[in-house]
Amino acid sequence: MSETSPEVKNLHVVDGPLSRHKLAVLRDERTRTADFRQAMKELALIMVAEATGNMPTRSVRIRTPLTETEVEEISGPVCLVPVLRAGLGMLDGALALLPTATVGFMGLQRDEETAQPIEYYVNLPRNLDEYLVLVLDPMLATGGSLSATIDKLKEEGATWISCLHAVAAVPGVERVTSEHPDVTFYAAAVDPELDDNSFIVPGLGDAGDRLYGTL
Ligand code: PRP
16 A cells, blocks of 8 residues: 655655564664565565556557457656666566566665765666666665765666655655655655654664675
């Protein structure tokens, strides 16, 4: 179940028993790397099922074994864009539902002192304007990384963009939803605040470190 936030029109909270359960596993500090990775993959799958709900479709005429009929298909190729590193933790779950999707990469590292995103690797398909783009990043904290990602995608021509996050913090949500009213954002949870190091509270820690065991 996905509900539009009452305050923010372009934010949808993917909130049901299954997504809450996966999030509980992710938030728990006792969850070890392998289980964290598995829960992130499963949560991504649930979220992609929701976030494809507003994709445009087109009618095509086909034959069933019995007769000719009209069916609907998603009207454009899909490009998944994980934000490295942590976004990679959502990629397999997304590909499970969208196996023919193209994958582009945004390599960003948040400076630990300033929390500003530093770009270190970008690899996106040509003609991005033809794609329906789904950005994958478990964490939306200050919104700096996501804002830089969306700016880059728009620069490359993307016009249909949705972003998926396990946890989003209020300051980041306020920033990206107001800077990009034409983009749709999905989060399994919206957490109230950031600490002095710009970590989401209560959050789930550093998703990249927990996914790849670099604690
Ligand atoms: C984390 C996270 C986001 C970003 C969110 O990545 O995965 O990309 O920080 O923070 P922001 O909203 O304040 O920009 P990090 O820079 O820790 O890199 P990593 O995924 O390689 O661990």
